Amino acid sequence: MTNLDAGALPLQEVDPADAGAVAAWRQVPRVAFLEPAPAPQDEDRWAREAAERVAGQRLSGVVDAGRWVATYRSFDSQLTVPGAGPVPVNAVSSVSVLPTHRRRGLLRRMIDADLRRAREQGHALAALIAAEAPIYGRFGFGVATASVSLSVDARSCRFRPDAPRGSGRLELVPAAAAWPELAAVHDASRRARPGGLAREETWWRQWTRPGGSRALGASAHVVLHRDATGVADGYAVYEVAEEWAGRVSRCSARVLDLHAADAGAYRDLWEFVLSLDWVRTVTAKDRPVDELLPLLLEDPRAVQRGAVDDFLWVRPLDAVGALAARRYRGCGTLVLRVVDPQGAAGAAVLLHVDAQRCGQDGWTCAEVTATTREPDVVLGAAELGALLLGGTSAVALARAGRVAGSPEAVRRLHSMLATEQEPWCPTWF
Ligand SMILES: CC(C)(COP(=O)(O)OP(=O)(O)OC[C@H]1O[C@@H](n2cnc3c(N)ncnc32)[C@H](O)[C@@H]1OP(=O)(O)O)[C@@H](O)C(=O)NCCC(=O)NCCS
Numbered sequence: 183m184t185n186l187d188a189g190a191l192p193l194q195e196v197d198p199a200d201a202g203a204v205a206a207w208r209q210v211p212r213v214a215f216l217e218p219a220p221a222p223q224d225e226d227r228w229a230r231e232a233a234e235r236v237a238g239q240r241l242s243g244v245v246d247a248g249r250w251v252a253t254y255r256s257f258d259s260q261l262t263v264p265g266a267g268p269v270p271v272n273a274v275s276s277v278s279v280l281p282t283h284r285r286r287g288l289l290r291r292m293i294d295a296d297l298r299r300a301r302e303q304g305h306a307l308a309a310l311i312a313a314e315a316p317i318y319g320r321f322g323f324g325v326a327t328a329s330v331s332l333s334v335d336a337r338s339c340r341f342r343p344d345a346p347r348g349s350g351r352l353e354l355v356p357a358a359a360a361w362p363e364l365a366a367v368h369d370a371s372r373r374a375r376p377g378g379l380a381r382e383e384t385w386w387r388q389w390t391r392p393g394g395s396r397a398l399g400a401s402a403h404v405v406l407h408r409d410a411t412g413v414a415d416g417y418a419v420y421e422v423a424e425e426w427a428g429r430v431s432r433c434s435a436r437v438l439d440l441h442a443a444d445a446g447a448y449r450d451l452w453e454f455v456l457s458l459d460w461v462r463t464v465t466a467k468d469r470p471v472d473e474l475l476p477l478l479l480e481d482p483r484a485v486q487r488g489a490v491d492d493f494l495w496v497r498p499l500d501a502v503g504a505l506a507a508r509r510y511r512g513c514g515t516l517v518l519r520v521v522d523p524q525g526a527a528g529a530a531v532l533l534h535v536d537a538q539r540c541g542q543d544g545w546t547c548a549e550v551t552a553t554t555r556e557p558d559v560v561l562g563a564a565e566l567g568a569l570l571l572g573g574t575s576a577v578a579l580a581r582a583g584r585v586a587g588s589p590e591a592v593r594r595l596h597s598m599l600a601t602e603q604e605p606w607c608p609t610w611f
Pocket of ligand 1: 214215276277278279280283284285286287288289290291311312313314316317320
């Protein structure tokens with residue numbers, strides 16, 4: 183260990199258009215995320231992909247003795263919030279510090295600087311995917327979406343007679359050519375459910391272009407669902423694995439991504455994957471915790487749920503802006519005191535949702551104002567981040583000692599924030 187004064191090392195920015203600089207910067211997350219070095223013949227492609235991925239984004243980090251030792255990346259994206267659709271979010275990624283420079287405050291300096299900038303530029307929300315759960319609570323991020331992995335016994339899946347059916351047809355398509363149709367389906371899907379995050383064109387291109395380090399594997403297939411007019415309204419991307427025990431099939435399929443505009447297309451896509459010849463088990467990861475599939479089956483136990491993991495962590499950068507960005511199903515009035523050690527979202531806020539203002543869609547805009555009134559509920563920025571998309575219970579957080587208030591006030595907060603769909607984000611970034 184060196185006697186490093188990390189505070190003396192200045193934060194620096196990288197021009198994302200400078201491919202050489204990006205490649206040097208990208209070495210830090212490669213090491214910190216335990217990725218192998220690219221083989222010499224792959225180095226150029228690796229550098230090209232890294233530069234393509236960060237085009238137009240904000241890259242920063244720390245240099246020590248002429249070498250990058252810490253990195254941080256953020257970019258403007260869109261996050262779907264309850265009732266209001268997509269709103270701007272400061273998305274954070276590529277957070278890494280070389281093992282030689284860890285635990286000297288470099289992450290803290292990088293994240294403080296970026297969140298301050300994002301707040302000054304008008305962002306009310308930031309979001310990230312945490313590599314390890316204990317890192318980001320201290321920086322005001324809370325778990326806002328969860329995902330579950332599934333394992334389905336394909337042979338015991340029979341759909342109930344009342345399960346909706348799509349009116350269109352299914353078509354196997356090449357990913358590289360069909361990605362714009364997939365992107366359109368995904369875009370409609372992510373706008374319709376809290377937690378949805380925009381996927382940039384580069385995201386799709388790198389996933390569907392053969393040969394790249396982020397590309398779909400050689401065993402992957404894409405099935406598109408088209409409605410009666412021929413427009414794509416659902417898709418499943420899955421890969422297959424062949425395995426036999428003697429002459430008995432143990433073949434499996436893994437759903438990598440599945441989105442549909444309605445329950446009929448959704449059922450058709452699952453039924454297709456579950457009835458592939460030879461396939462006995464279908465697994466899926468990063469699925470919503472309220473996945474519809476078990477409800478459509480005669481035997482819901484054919485779907486076994488695996489680990490439920492946190493996925494998207496959300497941080498309010500401005501308590502008033504964050505609470506005003508979404509809309510509400512439940513009505514009421516509450517004073518919330520948001521405690522934020524970093525300062526950005528610390529405030530006392532009057533949240534007033536008036537039933538008279540309820541829209542035809544059943545959602546109501548809140549009046550959110552700063553106030554000097556005594557709070558009904560006191561909570562941290564991380565807890566507000568966890569609550570904003572409706573996926574975390576205020577009552578549960580209060581029972582855990584993380585939200586303070588009378589039982590009545592906490593119940594009211596819970597019912598005001600509740601949503602009918604669990605928030606879901608299946609998009610890695
Ligand atoms: C996680 C990582 C970025 C932390 O960087 P760092 O410069 O060591 O972090 P800091 O020194 O600024 O730590 C700030 C605080 O977070 C804590 N912390 C940092 N990493 C932590 C971890 N992995 N688990 C628990 N606490 C952690 C520190 O102990 C410190 O706590 P304090 O507020 O009580 O002082 C770095 O260790 C790393 O690159 N890890 C591997 C890659 C990774 O996981 N990146 C995150 C991707 S989301």
